[in-house]
Amino acid sequence: MTVTRNSFADIVRIEQLRRIESVHAKTLSYMSVAAMDNYPVPDFKYADFTQRLARRSDLLIRDNGLESVIAKSLRHFKYAGWVSLIVAAILGSMAAGNAVSESHTLNIYWLLAVLLGFNLLSLILWIIGISFRMQSLSSGVAAQLASWLPFRRKDADETIESLASRAWWESCLTGVVGKWRISVLTHQFWLIYLAAGMILLILLMLAKQYNFVWGTTLLPENSLPRLTESLGRPLQVIGLEIPDSHQISASRIGAGIQNSETRVAWARFLIGVLLVYGVLPRLIVLAFSVVMLRWAERSFKLDLYLPYYIELRQRLMTRRTAPKIVDADPQAGMKPMPIAQPRQTYLLPAGVHALGIELDDQACWPEAVSCRHNITDMQSLAEAVEFVKKLEGALVIGVAAYRLPDRGIQRMIADLLAVTHCKPWLLLLNKNPAAPVTESREIAWFRLAENCQIPAEHVITS
Amino acid sequence: MLNVAVVGHTNTGKTSLIRTMLRSSKFGEVEDAAGTTRHVEQATISAGDVPILNLHDTPGLEDTLALHAYLKYAGTQSRSVSPVKILEDFVANISPHDSLEQEAKVIRQVLRSDVLLYIIDVREPLLEKYRVELEILTRSAKPIIPVFNFVAGHEQELLRWRERLATYNIHATLEFDTVAFTFEAEKRLYQKMQTLVEKHYNNLQLLIDYRAKVWKQLCLSGAKRIAELIVSVACYRESKNPHHNQITDSLNEDRIRDFVRKAEQKCLNDLLAIFNFSEKDVAIQKIPVNDGHWELDIFAPGILKAYGLDVGSAAAKGAAAGAGIDLMVGGLSLGTASALGALAGAGWSTFRRYGDEIKAKLQGAKWLCVDENTLQILYFRQKQLLEKLMHRGHAANNTMQLETLEKIQLPADWTKLISTVRQNPAWHTSSSLRNSHKQYQEIESRLITAILGDQIPVML
Numbered sequence: 001m002t003v004t005r006n007s008f009a010d011i012v013r014i015e016q017l018r019r020i021e022s023v024h025a026k027t028l029s030y031m032s033v034a035a036m037d038n039y040p041v042p043d044f045k046y047a048d049f050t051q052r053l054a055r056r057s058d059l060l061i062r063d064n065g066l067e068s069v070i071a072k073s074l075r076h077f078k079y080a081g082w083v084s085l086i087v088a089a090i091l092g093s094m095a096a097g098n099a100v101s102e103s104h105t106l107n108i109y110w111l112l113a114v115l116l117g118f119n120l121l122s123l124i125l126w127i128i129g130i131s132f133r134m135q136s137l138s139s140g141v142a143a144q145l146a147s148w149l150p151f152r153r154k155d156a157d158e159t160i161e162s163l164a165s166r167a168w169w170e171s172c173l174t175g176v177v178g179k180w181r182i183s184v185l186t187h188q189f190w191l192i193y194l195a196a197g198m199i200l201l202i203l204l205m206l207a208k209q210y211n212f213v214w215g216t217t218l219l220p221e222n223s224l225p226r227l228t229e230s231l232g233r234p235l236q237v238i239g240l241e242i243p244d245s246h247q248i249s250a251s252r253i254g255a256g257i258q259n260s261e262t263r264v265a266w267a268r269f270l271i272g273v274l275l276v277y278g279v280l281p282r283l284i285v286l287a288f289s290v291v292m293l294r295w296a297e298r299s300f301k302l303d304l305y306l307p308y309y310i311e312l313r314q315r316l317m318t319r320r321t322a323p324k325i326v327d328a329d330p331q332a333g334m335k336p337m338p339i340a341q342p343r344q345t346y347l348l349p350a351g352v353h354a355l356g357i358e359l360d361d362q363a364c365w366p367e368a369v370s371c372r373h374n375i376t377d378m379q380s381l382a383e384a385v386e387f388v389k390k391l392e393g394a395l396v397i398g399v400a401a402y403r404l405p406d407r408g409i410q411r412m413i414a415d416l417l418a419v420t421h422c423k424p425w426l427l428l429l430n431k432n433p434a435a436p437v438t439e440s441r442e443i444a445w446f447r448l449a450e451n452c453q454i455p456a457e458h459v460i461t462s
Numbered sequence: 463m464l465n466v467a468v469v470g471h472t473n474t475g476k477t478s479l480i481r482t483m484l485r486s487s488k489f490g491e492v493e494d495a496a497g498t499t500r501h502v503e504q505a506t507i508s509a510g511d512v513p514i515l516n517l518h519d520t521p522g523l524e525d526t527l528a529l530h531a532y533l534k535y536a537g538t539q540s541r542s543v544s545p546v547k548i549l550e551d552f553v554a555n556i557s558p559h560d561s562l563e564q565e566a567k568v569i570r571q572v573l574r575s576d577v578l579l580y581i582i583d584v585r586e587p588l589l590e591k592y593r594v595e596l597e598i599l600t601r602s603a604k605p606i607i608p609v610f611n612f613v614a615g616h617e618q619e620l621l622r623w624r625e626r627l628a629t630y631n632i633h634a635t636l637e638f639d640t641v642a643f644t645f646e647a648e649k650r651l652y653q654k655m656q657t658l659v660e661k662h663y664n665n666l667q668l669l670i671d672y673r674a675k676v677w678k679q680l681c682l683s684g685a686k687r688i689a690e691l692i693v694s695v696a697c698y699r700e701s702k703n704p705h706h707n708q709i710t711d712s713l714n715e716d717r718i719r720d721f722v723r724k725a726e727q728k729c730l731n732d733l734l735a736i737f738n739f740s741e742k743d744v745a746i747q748k749i750p751v752n753d754g755h756w757e758l759d760i761f762a763p764g765i766l767k768a769y770g771l772d773v774g775s776a777a778a779k780g781a782a783a784g785a786g787i788d789l790m791v792g793g794l795s796l797g798t799a800s801a802l803g804a805l806a807g808a809g810w811s812t813f814r815r816y817g818d819e820i821k822a823k824l825q826g827a828k829w830l831c832v833d834e835n836t837l838q839i840l841y842f843r844q845k846q847l848l849e850k851l852m853h854r855g856h857a858a859n860n861t862m863q864l865e866t867l868e869k870i871q872l873p874a875d876w877t878k879l880i881s882t883v884r885q886n887p888a889w890h891t892s893s894s895l896r897n898s899h900k901q902y903q904e905i906e907s908r909l910i911t912a913i914l915g916d917q918i919p920v921m922l
Contacts, residue, residue, distance in 0.1 A: 125778060174895040305686045306892055307732045314735045323489055326518065327502035327567050360587035377590030378527060404473045406524035407561065408591060 005047060008297035010054040012171045016070050017057040018308050019167035023158045032059040036316060050302065052316045053309075069161050073168030081185055088189040092196030099197075100204055108212045108251075108266060109224060115197055116278050119190055123281065126186065130179075177300055180293035187286035194278045198271065205267050212266035215253035225249070228269070235272035242269045347460075352394040353422065355384055357409055362431035363400050369427070371398060381412060388420040395420055401428035401437040401461065405448045413452045425458045437461070463506075464515040464655070464662045467571045467604075470581035471595060472522025475611040478640035478857030479581060480505060480519050483648060485738050487856045489519075500564065502571045509672035514665050515655075518575060520568045526591040529565045530598060545601035549573060572599060576662070577655055578606045584619040585612050588626050596630065605658035608635045609651070614642035643855035645677045681852060681914060683736050688844040689909035690892065691729040693902075695722055695840060696883045697890035699831040714830055722832055722840070729844060737851045744847065744862045780807025818887075837880060838872065845913050873912035879905050 021028065033056050061070055099114040100106060172181060204210075214224050225248045232242030243251065243265040250262055258266075302309060356363065356374040365371055373384045388395060397413055399405070417424050426449045430437055442461060449459045468476045481489045484505055503519045523529070536548050543551075549569050556566040572578055578599055582592065599606055608627060613620050620637065627635060636654055638647045649670055656666045698721055700714040734740060780803035843864055850862050873879065883889060883905060889896045896902055 170893045170895055174893070175898040303892065303894070303897060305683055305690070307687070307728055310683070310687070310732045310735050323503050323505040325501050326504050327570060329500035329521075358587065358589055376587070381527075403586070406472045406522070407564075408525040408527055411525055411528060 006050045006054050008177075008300055010057075011050065011300055011302060012168060013061065013070060014050070014053045014057045014302065015171045016073075016164045016167040017060060017066075018306075019163040020066070020160050022308065023163060024160055028060060028064050030060070032063045046301070046304075049304075049313060049317055053302075053312065056312075056316070066160065066164070069164050072161065073165045074172075076165075077168075077172070081188075084185065084189055085192045088192040089196040092193035092198075093200045095193070096197035096200040096204075100201070100210070104209060105211045105213055107253075108214050108270065109227075111270065112273055115194075115201075115274060119194060119278055119282070122186075122190060123285070126183065126285070130183070171300070176296045177293070180289050180296050183289040184286065184293055187282050187289055191279065191282045191286060194274060194282065198274050198279070201274075202271065209263070210267075211251075211258045211263060212270070213251050213253045214248075231273055231277070232269060234276050235269065238272075238276070240268050240272040241265055242272070349394045352396045352425065353388075353391050354396045354398060354427075355388070355416070356398040356429075357412055358403075359398060359400055359429065363398065363429040364431060365398060365429065366427075369396065369398075375412060381415070385416060385419055388416050388422065391420055391422050393422055394425060395422035396425040396427050396460075398427045398429050399445065400431070401441060401445055402431055404441060405444050410448050410451055413448070413454075417452060417454075423458070424452070424454045425460065426452075426454050428459065428461045463513055464577065464659060464665065465518065465575040466515055466577045466579060466655070467518045467520060467568075467575035468579045468581060469520050469568055469572060469599065470522065470579075471526070471583075471586075471592060472524050474522065474581040474583040474586070475640050475857065476522065476581050477519050478855070479579070479609065479611065479638065480517050481857045482638075482640045482643055482855035483507065483517065483651075485856055487739075502567055507669065509665075509669045512665075512668065514669040515662075518571050520571050521564045523565055523568055523595050525562065525565065526595050526598070529562055530594045532562060533598065533601075546573070546603055549602055569598075569602070572602045572604060575604060576659055578602070578604050579651075580606050580608045582608055582610050582623060583612050584610050584616050584623050588622060593626075593630060596632070606632075607651070607654050607658070608632060610635060610637045611640055613637045613639045640855045640857035641860075642858075643853055645674075645852075649674065680736055681848075682910065684733050684848045684851065685910040685913040686906070687729055687732050687736070688841075688848060688913050689906045691725055691844060692837065692841055692880075692909060693883050693889055693905070694891070695725055695832050696837055696880050697887050698722075699829040699887055702828045702830050718830060718832060722836065726840060726844070730847065733844070733847060733851060737854075738856070739851065739854065742861065743854070743858070744850075744864065777804040777808040780804045780810075831884065834880070838876075841872070848913065873908060875908065876912075879908060 036052065036056055036059075061067055095115060095118075099111050172178060214228075216224055225245065228243065228248055229245075235242050243262060247262040247265050250258060251266065304310070304313065350368075352369065354365070354369045354371045356371045358376055359371075359374050373380060373387060375381050375384050395416075397416065399409065413424075413426075426445065428437065428442065428445050446456060446459055449456065468479055470476050477489065481487055484507070489503075489505055500521050502521070505517050505519070506513045507515050507517060533548060533552065536552060537543075537545075540548070550573060553566045553570040553573065556563055560566070580596060580599060586592070596606070596608070610620055610623060624635065627633070634654065634657075636647070636651055638651055652666050652670050652673075656663045659666075698718070700718055702714060730744065731741070734743060847862075847864055850864075854862070882901065886902070889899075889902060
C-alpha cells in the first residue's frame with residue numbers, strides 16, 4: 001500500500017473526530033471500521049499511522065452523517081473572514097472619505113498620516129508580536145474577532161457540532177498554524193482597507209479638484225520637502241513622477257493657487273506613497289505569512305502521546321512479529337493423556353532405601369529417611385546402579401519437586417529400576433514446606449512416574 | 463542476516479528470552495510444564511524496515527547424557543571425522559521417533575546458525591549435564607554466549623555459576639533476566655554478538671541504535687502520559703455554590719473522586735498499552751481521593767508575567783485602534799479613543815482569562831479541587847508503575863501490585879509546579895493551545911525529568 005502524506009485538512013478532520021469520539025463514542029456506529037483493527041506492521045511509521053487514521057475518520061464521518069458538521073467550522077471561518085474584509089473595505093473607504101472631507105485643499109502629510117498611520121502602527125505591532133512570539137500582539141483586532149466569534153467556547157456545550165467546532169478552532173486558529181492563519185487574515189484586512197481607501201481617493205480625484213498643500217510650525221522649513229524627495233525615490237524607480245522642488249515650494253501653505261501639473265504630481269505622489277509604503281509592504285508580509293502558514297500546516301503533527309492515539313495505535317498498528325515454525329514437532333497437536341492422581345497414597349514402608357536424583361542442598365528429606373546417594377553426574381549414576389543391584393525391599397527415589405522433570409531424569413530412573421528388584425517409590429521433595437509445589441509440576445512428576453511404571457499410589461508428595 | 467539459535471536445557475527460559483527481546487508475550491508458549499517448546503520457531507528482529515537477525519527458539523535439551531553417550535560412540539566408530547561432521551551425521555540419520563529426536567532438532571538448528579545463546583537458569587544446581595551440554599555445543603564450532611537467566615535475587619547462585627564456567631574457561635557471559643528486564647542487558651547482548659561476528663557488526667550497531675531510540679521513546683511516552691495525568695487532575699475543579707444543599711455538594715465531591723479514579727485507570731491502561739502489556743499484568747487498589755479548595759493566586763510562579771504580557775498586548779492593540787480613530791477625527795478626540803481602546807483591550811483580556819473566577823466571586827461560589835495529598839499519591843503510584851513496567855520482561859507472568867507505596871521523592875519544585883498548574887484551569891483538557899504554551903512545556907519537561915530520574919536521558 002503506497003503511503004501518501006496526509007494533508008492538513010485530513011489531520012484536522014482526525015482531530016475533530018477525536019473530540020467527537022471523546023464524548024459521543026457510544027452514539028456512533030463503528031461498523032465501517034470494524035475490519036480495520038489489527039493491521040500488522042513491521043514497525044511504526046507516523047505517515048502510515050496518520051493515513052490509517054485519516055481513512056478511519058473518513059469512514060466514520062461518512063457513515064455517521066457528520067460531513068456537514070465537520071465542514072461547518074471552515075465555512076463559518078470563511079464567512080467571518082469575508083465579513084471582516086467587507087468591514088475593512090467600508091472602513092478604508094470611510095477613512096479616505098473622512099481624510100479628504102469637503103475641503104478642496106488637502107494637507108498632503110496629514111492625509112498620509114490618516115491613511116497610513118493606523119496601518120503603520122498595526123504593522124509595527126505585528127512585527128513586534130511575530131519577533132517576540134506574542135500572538136496576542138501580532139493578530140489584528142478584526143482578525144481576532146473573526147477567529148473568536150464563531151467558535152467562542154462554551155465549555156458546558158458538548159454537542160457534536162460544538163465539539164467539532166472547538167477542535168477545528170484549536171487546530172487551525174491556535175498555536176503556530178493559528179498564528180499565521182490569523183496573520184494572513186490581518187494582512188488581507190489591511191490590504192483591502194488600503195485598496196478601498198486608495199480606490200475611493202482615485203475616484204474622488206477623478207471627479208473633484210484638490211489642491212495639495214504642506215506646512216509645518218515646529219520642523220525646519222526644508223524637512224518636509226526633503227521628506228518628499230526621499231519618499232519619492234522608490235516611486236521614481238517604478239516610473240511615477242513626483243513633484244519637483246519648484247512644485248514642492250509652490251505647495252507650501254499660503255503659496256498661492258496651484259497649476260494642474262502640480263496637482264497631478266501630488267496626486268501621483270499620494271497614490272504612489274500609498275502603494276509603495278502601504279500596499280506593497282502589506283503584500284510582502286501577506287505573501288510571507290501565506291508561505292509560513294503553508295509551512296506550519298505541513299509541519300503540523302498530531303500529538304500521538306494523547307491517550308486516544310495510544311489506544312488507536314495499539315488497535316490499528318499492531319506490531320507484526322510473524323514468527324514461523326522452521327522445524328515442526330511431529331507430535332504437534334497431540335495432547336498427553338490426562339493423569340489420574342490417586343485417591344490414596346500409601347505411606348513409605350520402614351527401612352526403605354533412599355536415593356536422590358539431582359538434588360541440591362535445599363531439598364528436605366523426611367526425618368525417617370536417610371539418602372544414600374545423590375546422582376548428579378555419570379559417575380554417581382554408575383555407582384548408584386551398582387548400589388541398587390544388590391538391594392532388596394523398597395527403594396525410594398527422591399526428586400526435587402520444585403523443579404521440572406526431563407527425559408534425562410526419566411531415563412536415569414528407568415535405568416535404576418531396570419536393574420533392581422526393589423519396589424519403587426517416588427518421593428517429591430520440597431524445599432519450603434510452607435510453599436506447596438504447583439499442581440502443574442506435580443502432574444509432570446506423576447507423568448514421569450507413569451512412564452517409569454511406578455504406580456501412582458507410590459508417588460509421595462511432601 | 464544473522465541467525466541466532468537460543469539453546470539450553472529444558473525450562474531455562476529460552477522462549478521467555480525471545481518474548482522479552484520481541485517485547486511481545488504472544489511468541490511461542492510458556493507454561494509451567496516440562497518441555498513446552500517442541501519445535502524450532504523463528505522470529506525476526508528488525509531495525510525499522512531492515513531485518514537484522516533471526517532468533518530461533520529451540521526445544522530444550524533434556525537427555526544430555528544420552529546424547530553425549532551417542533556422540534561418543536559415533537566418535538569411536540570414525541576417529542578421523544571432525545566433531546562437526548559427527549553432529550551433521552547425527553542429525554541426518556536420526557529417525558523422527560527416536561528418543562533423541564528433540565535433541566537432534568536443537569543440533570540441526572545450531573549447525574544452521576551463526577551464534578548460539580546458551581541459556582542458564584541460575585536457580586538450577588551446578589550439575590554435570592550442563593557442562594556436557596556446553597561441551598557438545600562447542601563441537602559445532604559456533605560462537606557461544608552463555609546467558610544467565612532469573613538472576614534477580616539470586617546473586618549467590620550467579621556467582622557460583624560464574625566460578626564454575628570459569629573453570630571450563632568460559633568467561634564472556636551475560637546476565638539477562640527475562641522477568642526483571644533492563645534495556646542495558648539487551649544492549650550488552652547485541653554488543654557481545656558484535657564482538658563474536660564481525661561481519662554483522664554494522665547491522666547490529668544499527669539495531670542497537672534503533673532499539674535504544676525506540677526504548678527512549680517508550681519511556682518518554684510513559685513519562686509524558688503521567689505528566690498529562692498530574693496536570694489534568696491538578697487543574698480539575700468543581701464549582702461549589704453556597705446556595706447548594708448538602709446533596710449537591712456531596713455529588714460534586716463524588717464527581718471529583720470519580721474523575722480522579724477514572725483518570726488514573728485510563729493512565730494505567732495507556733501505560734500498559736505503551737509497553738505492550740495487558741491489564742492482567744497489574745493490580746491496583748482504588749486511590750483515596752480527598753477534596754481541596756481552589757483559590758485564585760495571581761502570584762503563583764509565571765502567572766503574573768503571563769497575565770501581564772496578555773493584558774499589555776491587548777491594551778497596546780486597543781490603544782492602536784483608538785489612535786487610528788483619533789487620527790481619523792483629526793485629533794479632536796484628544797486621545798480619548800486611544801485611552802478607551804487601551805482600557806477595553808485590558809478589560810477584555812482580563813475577562814477572557816479570569817471571567818469564570820470573577821463571576822464566581824460575585825456569586826459567592828467557591829471551587830473544589832483535588833487536594834495536595836491525593837496528587838502526591840497519584841504521582842507516586844504512577845511513577846512506581848512506570849518503573850516496574852520499564853523493568854518488566856514480557857516473560858513475566860506474575861501480577862504487579864501497587865498498593866504499598868515506596869518512598870519516592872517528589873520533584874524539588876513540586877509545590878511551585880502544582881501551584882502554577884492549578885492557576886491554569888484551562889489546561890485540564892489537552893489542546894494544541896495548551897501544548898504549545900511555553901510555561902506548560904516547561905512544567906511538563908520538569909515533571910518528565912523527575913519521573914524518569916536518572917533512568918534515561920530526557921530528549922524533548
